[in-house]
Amino acid sequence: MKKRKSGITVWEIVLFTVFLAIAGGASVFFFFLNSTDVRKAQQKYAWVQHINSVLDEICLEIANSAQFEHPFNGSSPECFFKVAVESGTLLPDENQEGFSFSNNTLVYMSRSAAATNDFRRLGRYENPLITNCSDGKFTRQSSDQLEIKFYANAPGVPNSGREFYRLVNLRNR
Amino acid sequence: MAETPSRSIFEKLIYLGIATFFLWPFVQLWSIKALPLFETDTHLRASVALENLMEEALCRPYDRASSKSSFQPVKGGEDINLYGRVEVFLHPDMPANIMIRSTVRWGMFPFSKSLSLEYLRARTRP
Numbered sequence: 446m447k448k449r450k451s452g453i454t455v456w457e458i459v460l461f462t463v464f465l466a467i468a469g470g471a472s473v474f475f476f477f478l479n480s481t482d483v484r485k486a487q488q489k490y491a492w493v494q495h496i497n498s499v500l501d502e503i504c505l506e507i508a509n510s511a512q513f514e515h516p517f518n519g520s521s522p523e524c525f526f527k528v529a530v531e532s533g534t535l536l537p538d539e540n541q542e543g544f545s546f547s548n549n550t551l552v553y554m555s556r557s558a559a560a561t562n563d564f565r566r567l568g569r570y571e572n573p574l575i576t577n578c579s580d581g582k583f584t585r586q587s588s589d590q591l592e593i594k595f596y597a598n599a600p601g602v603p604n605s606g607r608e609f610y611r612l613v614n615l616r617n618r
Numbered sequence: 619m620a621e622t623p624s625r626s627i628f629e630k631l632i633y634l635g636i637a638t639f640f641l642w643p644f645v646q647l648w649s650i651k652a653l654p655l656f657e658t659d660t661h662l663r664a665s666v667a668l669e670n671l672m673e674e675a676l677c678r679p680y681d682r683a684s685s686k687s688s689f690q691p692v693k694g695g696e697d698i699n700l701y702g703r704v705e706v707f708l709h710p711d712m713p714a715n716i717m718i719r720s721t722v723r724w725g726m727f728p729f730s731k732s733l734s735l736e737y738l739r740a741r742t743r744p
Contacts, residue, residue: 460633464640490658490659490662493659493662494662497662504669504673586677587677589677590673590677608694610666610670610694611666611669611670612673612674612677613673614673614674614676614677
């Protein structure tokens with residue numbers, strides 16, 4: 446009569462060790478997730494993502510403007526354009542809207558023959574749209590291309606800035 | 619040496635199920651092409667580069683012939699091996715329109731990732 450092996454087998458020991466290793470690794474990983482480094486990295490990522498979504502909105506606004514006015518050529522810390530009037534045609538409005546880098550912020554503003562005002566908000570973003578930025582400029586690369594470039598510093602973390610760079614195709618010139 | 623009893627098919631299925639249970643989250647991470655903790659920033663940079671590439675392609679005048687270009691290194695993305703490409707071709711179903719597709723690719727070979735963006739344009743400009 447064959448005697449069956451009783452007790453724990455090698456296979457089960459290996460399986461147990463593998464699961465133990467996975468559990469140990471996972472717990473170390475969860476401690477790492479709670480660490481300050483990860484929190485800082487997440488905050489920085491959220492900041493970068495916020496600026497990028499603001500830039501998306503700005504690029505959409507500029508790209509769909511009915512008539513682009515201000516940096517006719519060369520570069521400038523501000524740009525102005527005329528949006529389309531709400532008539533279903535592409536007739537430009539008489540007031541100009543624009544974005545301006547001033548006092549280390551980027552603001553959304555309107556300009557008419559009489560006055561220049563800051564808007565309260567652009568879409569879901571409050572004015573000033575971006576704070577703590579420097580060297581910002583709008584460069585007209587060609588008749589239908591605008592480049593936005595600036596350097597922004599992360600809030601509260603020194604020497605951790607980043608350069609942001611966007612190209613915009615001016616659909617209606 | 620004592621003969622070890624072989625596992626039944628049922629037991630093997632149970633092991634497979636347990637292994638799948640442990641490994642499934644990692645499989646899902648592969649399908650979204652990023653480990654959220656470490657690679658989101660790389661992903662964001664690549665997507666911005668992709669948008670820039672597309673906007674630049676839209677600014678250029680295009681011809682009717684289809685053009686397939688090869689991957690060129692993207693300026694500013696050298697540290698993650700970022701390469702970009704723009705393709706212009708007739709839309710396969712609507713020959714009156716052309717399609718512009720930009721693609722960025724980054725990372726090393728077995729783990730390289732790519733994103734692409736397509737834009738449909740009329741062949742004659744208004």
